[in-house]
Amino acid sequence: MLFQDISIVDEELRIVPHAYVGVRGATIAYVGTEAPREDFGTVYAGKDRLLCPALYNAHGHTIMSLLRGYGENMSLSDWLNRKIFPFEDRFNTAATDAGAMLGLAESIRYGVVSTSDMYFWCDSLVEALLQSGAKANVSRSISCFTEQHLRELRSFQEADALVRDWQGKGDGRIRIETSIHAEYTCTERVMAEMAEYTAEHGLRHHIHCAETREEVEGCKARHGCTPVAFLKRLGYLELPLLLAHGIWLEEEDFALLREAAELTVATCPVSNLKLASGVCPISRLKAEGIRCALGTDGAASNNNLDLWEEIKLFALLHKERSGDPALITPQEAFYAATRAGALAQGRTDCGLLKEGMRADLLLLDTSGPQWCPASDLMSHLVYAASGSDVVMTVCDGEILYKEGEFTRIDIERVKAEAEKAYRGILRELEQ
Ligand SMILES: [Zn+2]
Numbered sequence: 001m002l003f004q005d006i007s008i009v010d011e012e013l014r015i016v017p018h019a020y021v022g023v024r025g026a027t028i029a030y031v032g033t034e035a036p037r038e039d040f041g042t043v044y045a046g047k048d049r050l051l052c053p054a055l056y057n058a059h060g061h062t063i064m065s066l067l068r069g070y071g072e073n074m075s076l077s078d079w080l081n082r083k084i085f086p087f088e089d090r091f092n093t094a095a096t097d098a099g100a101m102l103g104l105a106e107s108i109r110y111g112v113v114s115t116s117d118m119y120f121w122c123d124s125l126v127e128a129l130l131q132s133g134a135k136a137n138v139s140r141s142i143s144c145f146t147e148q149h150l151r152e153l154r155s156f157q158e159a160d161a162l163v164r165d166w167q168g169k170g171d172g173r174i175r176i177e178t179s180i181h182a183e184y185t186c187t188e189r190v191m192a193e194m195a196e197y198t199a200e201h202g203l204r205h206h207i208h209c210a211e212t213r214e215e216v217e218g219c220k221a222r223h224g225c226t227p228v229a230f231l232k233r234l235g236y237l238e239l240p241l242l243l244a245h246g247i248w249l250e251e252e253d254f255a256l257l258r259e260a261a262e263l264t265v266a267t268c269p270v271s272n273l274k275l276a277s278g279v280c281p282i283s284r285l286k287a288e289g290i291r292c293a294l295g296t297d298g299a300a301s302n303n304n305l306d307l308w309e310e311i312k313l314f315a316l317l318h319k320e321r322s323g324d325p326a327l328i329t330p331q332e333a334f335y336a337a338t339r340a341g342a343l344a345q346g347r348t349d350c351g352l353l354k355e356g357m358r359a360d361l362l363l364l365d366t367s368g369p370q371w372c373p374a375s376d377l378m379s380h381l382v383y384a385a386s387g388s389d390v391v392m393t394v395c396d397g398e399i400l401y402k403e404g405e406f407t408r409i410d411i412e413r414v415k416a417e418a419e420k421a422y423r424g425i426l427r428e429l430e431q
Contacts, residue, residue, distance in 0.1 A: 001397075002036070006046025007366075007377060009053065011354035013331040015377045021051055023359040026171070026396035031355050044392075048367035050377060052334075053353045054113040054360040054393060055307045056341025058266035059206075059244040059295025061119045062128075062136070065106065066099030066422055067300035076212055076275045084300060090428050095421035096121035100128035102418045105409050106305045108134055110387035111362030113395040116242055116266065116295070116345055118179045118206050122158070126166050129174055133400045133408050135360075137345045138162065139179035139206050142194065144186050150193035163201060173396065175204075175345065177242075182208040183227045184215050188234070195235040204240040204346055207231070210253075211245040212277050228253035242266055242344050244295060246285070247278040254288050264291045264344035267336075269313040271297030282318040283327055293340040306387035311337045315382055330382040363392035 003021040010016045010031070022030030022040035030036045064084075071083030100121075107115060114135035117125060122140050129136055140159035142150075150156050159178060167176045178198045180186050198205050209227050210216055219227045228249065231237055237260040246265040249257070257263055267280040285292055294310040296302050315333040319325045342351025342360075350358045366377070370384045393401040400407055 001042045001044060001394075001399075002040035003044050003049075003051050003363075004035070004046055006044075006049055006051050008051045008353055009334070009378070009381070011352045013334055013378070015050075018046075019051075021353065021361075023361075023394070023397050026359055026398075028353065028355055028357050028359045028361075031353065044363070048365060049391075050364040050366050050381070051353065052111075052362050052364065052381070053338045053351055054362045054395065055111050055337045056293065056345065056347075056351060057107060057112045057115040057296055057305065057307055058242065058264065058293035058341045058344045059268055059297055060103070060107075060115040060117050060305065061298035061300075062103035062107070062115060062117050062125055063096050063099035063119055063121055064298030064300045065103035065305070066095060066418055067298070068303050070300060070422075076277060077214070079275070079301075086429060087425060090425045091121060092421075093121075093124065094417070095425060096124035097128065098414065098417040098421045100125045101132065101409065101414045103299065103305060104128050104132045104134050105406060105411055105414055106299075108132065108393050108395075108401045108406065108409075109390065110306045110308065111390040111393050112305065112307050113360045113393065113400075114173075114342070114345060114347070114350070116177075116206055116341075118181070118208075118244075120155070120158070122162050126162075126169070126174055130170050131408060133173075133395055133398055135170075135173040135175075135347075135395060137175045137177050137204065137206070138166070139177040141179045141181045142186065142190065143181045144190040147187070148190070150190045150197065153190070156194075163203065171396065175347075177204040177206050179206045182211070182215065183219050183223075183230055188223070192234050195239065198239050199235065204242065205236060206242040206244065207236070208245060209243045210248040211272075213248050216248045216250070226250050226253055228256050232256045237261065237263070240346060244268065244297075245272065245277065245280065247272060247280050249281055249284075254284060254290075257285075257290050258288045264293050264340065266293050266295040266344065267314065268295040268297040268310070269317055270309055271295075271301040273313075274301055274303075279317055279321055281321075282314070283322045283324070286327075286332075291340055291343065292336050293344045294337045307337055308385060308387040311382055330378045333382045334378070359394055359397040361392075361394040362390050363394075364389045365391045
């Protein structure tokens with residue numbers, strides 16, 4: 001495919017008007033301001049369009065789309081214990097298949113091609129990924145409250161089977177990682193054994209960390225240190241690590257994080273505001289040179305997977321916190337949602353609109369009044385755009401969504417199945 005005479009967000013996150021972008025197979029094969037000599041097949045005209053790298057969601061629980069709107073206005077612990085966990089206990093394959101596809105459809109619709117997903121029922125997610133054409137780093141989240149060893153846990157056996165069965169499937173679109181749900185939901189023994197397993201198998205790790213003040217105080221009481229120091233003690237900071245939330249970081253944590261081998265903090269501003277968990281200290285992380293990417297978290301605490309909301313809030317919240325309106329530039333906010341998210345997944349050939357990179361692209365309709373006047377498109381991208389402006393999503397060179405239509409998903413069927421599964425579980429809970 002060839003995008004012709006179009007405005008693009010280039011690899012330096014600058015707007016380049018009148019550009020040409022050619023895609024061959026799964027790769028961006030041409031970027032330039034002159035028409036390429038080569039024939040790239042179908043031509044897409046660039047009038048009223050802006051072509052950008054696609055988005056990467058660095059922290060999600062895709063299947064939780066089924067729990068959207070279920071349990072509102074509650075504290076994190078009440079919400080989990082009284083609503084989410086009992087609902088999840090009633091899950092069946094029909095429900096998790098529907099939740100997975102619903103979440104992927106929504107992500108694709110907003111230009112998100114890949115998600116760092118931590119959950120259970122991972123086979124449902126993997127099947128939905130293969131069918132939908134999207135990517136994800138999938139992990140089976142592990143919790144443990146008993147004296148068992150890691151290898152004795154059924155959840156670990158599922159996690160281990162995921163690595164064997166699905167690593168690299170779908171031409172590398174599916175990547176398997178390990179995950180401990182969080183320090184406060186796991187024993188030290190299992191966490192220590194998981195760090196060893198992850199290192200032995202050369203995997204990446206994804207964990208919730210320092211999401212609430214209560215969690216940090218609890219960790220100090222249990223282990224005599226902050227959650228970050230506890231991760232350091234168990235060897236996690238030597239792994240490629242994705243740390244979700246990172247809100248209640250303390251002074252000594254920053255030095256540990258700065259020295260970590262390969263770390264990304266996935267900040268989830270909408271979810272954190274909704275659950276009143278707090279605000280991630282981005283200005284400090286930025287000063288320390290620690291990579292930040294953006295996550296939606298699950299749709300039960302967001303309540304959508306429109307990562308454009310996170311992009312805007314990421315920029316706004318930290319201006320407010322620091323009192324510095326110049327703190328986060330539009331480029332930094334967009335980088336967090338694109339290249340930083342790709343790097344957090346170890347996808348070094350993704351997240352930039354550049355020759356030789358994977359053709360993960362999104363196309364925005366810029367004909368709406370919110371894009372006028374065309375004074376500063378990079379600023380419009382962060383402060384004026386919304387997910388609804390996305391009119392095409394391309395993953396590895398394949399169009400997955402175009403002008404309201406999904407190419408691989410029967411959206412009406414998916415919605416009907418999700419509605420039915422949700423009602424079925426509600427009926428069981430009410431009995
Ligand atoms: Zn989460």
